[in-house]
Amino acid sequence: xxxxxxxxxxxxxxxxxxxxxxxxxxxxxxxxxxxxxxxxxxxxxxxxxxxxxxxxxxxxxxxxxxxxxxxxxxxxxxxxxxxxxxxxxxxxxxxxxxxxxxxxxxxxxxxxxxxxxxxxxxxxxxxxxxxxxxxxxxxxxxxxxxxxxxxxxxxxxxxxxxxxxxxxxxxxxxxxxxxxxxxxxxxxxxxxxxxxxxxxxx
Numbered sequence: 738x739x740x741x742x743x744x745x746x747x748x749x750x751x752x753x754x755x756x757x758x759x760x761x762x763x764x765x766x767x768x769x770x771x772x773x774x775x776x777x778x779x780x781x782x783x784x785x786x787x788x789x790x791x792x793x794x795x796x797x798x799x800x801x802x803x804x805x806x807x808x809x810x811x812x813x814x815x816x817x818x819x820x821x822x823x824x825x826x827x828x829x830x831x832x833x834x835x836x837x838x839x840x841x842x843x844x845x846x847x848x849x850x851x852x853x854x855x856x857x858x859x860x861x862x863x864x865x866x867x868x869x870x871x872x873x874x875x876x877x878x879x880x881x882x883x884x885x886x887x888x889x890x891x892x893x894x895x896x897x898x899x900x901x902x903x904x905x906x907x908x909x910x911x912x913x914x915x916x917x918x919x920x921x922x923x924x925x926x927x928x929x930x931x932x933x934x935x936x937x938x939x
Contacts, residue, residue, distance in 0.1 A: 739774045740892055743794035743850070744885065745787070747780040747801050747836055750911065753868035754802050754860035760870060760913050761800035761856075761881050766906055769882070770899030775889070778905040784835030791843045796852040796892055798885050799836075802874070803857030810873035812880055815855040854888050856881050869917050 744765065750756035762777050771777065776794075780787050791797065799820070805813050821840045843849035858881065861871040869875075886896050906912075 739772070740795040740852075740894070741793060742775040742796045742798065742889070742892065742894060743778060743790055744771075744775060744798045745778050745780045745790070745800070747782070747799060749782050750869075750907075750913075750916065751867060753862045753865040754858070754871055754874045755863055756870060756913075757802040757858050757860070757874055757877075757881075758800035759907065760875070761878055761885075763906060763912050764878050765882055765885070766901045766903055768898065769886075769901060770897040771901045772895060775894060775901075776905065777901055777903040779907045780836075781907070782835065785839055785842065787836070787839050788843060788846075791839065791850060792846075792848040794850045797850040797854070798888060799853070799855045800881055800885075801836075801855065801857050802860045802863075803855070805857065805859050807859045809859055809861040810871075810877055811859040812877055812884070813857050813859070814884060815857065817853055820853045820855045852892070856884050869913070 744762060746758035746760070746762035748755045748758040750759050759779050759781065762779055765771075766777050776790070778787075778790055780790075803813070805811065807813065821837050840849060840853075858874055858877050861873050862868065889896055
């Protein structure tokens with residue numbers, strides 16, 4: 738019987754390399770034809786709202802930006818029981834603690850996936866609101882997907898070239914190509930807030 742697999746990208750695309758996991762699932766959808774028992778999900782920063790998806794999964798692959806304390810853009814893979822510990826390690830953002838809580842709650846309720854793999858990338862930059870992935874991190878997406886394909890092969894999941902249509906991905910308007918194409922110039926961008934609300938200087 739085929740495993741029900743959830744491939745999950747988590748993170749916030751508005752904080753530079755925090756968007757690594759989400760961008761991974763977007764590229765996977767655009768370049769891989771996955772069978773019906775494999776679900777692709779942009780988990781964003783949804784936290785406990787992800788619980789129903791874990792309940793339906795036998796196996797889980799998570800893409801994320803993780804501060805492992807390694808050199809920037811280093812990839813690291815963590816498996817099974819070690820995954821919750823790394824999700825909470827050196828917390829960089831609210832979503833990491835949230836997903837650690839998701840796993841703990843799923844375990845408590847008895848429906849945590851039996852097999853879990855975290856494919857993480859050490860971020861280069863996070864404190865850049867509105868910024869995109871740094872080139873070194875973006876360059877790791879193909880490597881992350883290759884790792885995921887190898888894991889799926891170990892689980893006897895066939896992956897072909899092609900596309901996977903998923904209603905669980907972000908709206909096309911905020912996917913990476915559209916997001917970067919719509920970025921204003923450095924001169925036009927306001928990175929401090931909305932200038933309509935700044936007091937006038939007299």
